Amino acid sequence: MMQNLSKELQHLIQAAREENWEAVTELLSQLADNEETIRWAFEEGIQDTDGNIRDLAVSVFEVNKY
DSSP states (O other): OGGGSOHHHHHHHHHHHTTOHHHHHHHHHHHTTOHHHHHHHHHTGGGOSSHHHHHHHHHHHHHTTO
């Protein structure tokens, strides 16, 4: 459901898919505590077939102490 997500969150997800960890780190610091990002991590990210995306979702949880 990428089309329903903000451009910033889409960029973060794409950076993780491409293993662009510098971009992931930078964007995650800006977006991790955002309600949309947290909802995405719980509803979609943690279930993704791509291990990099699941790792991103876990990183969102860690930043927010879930």
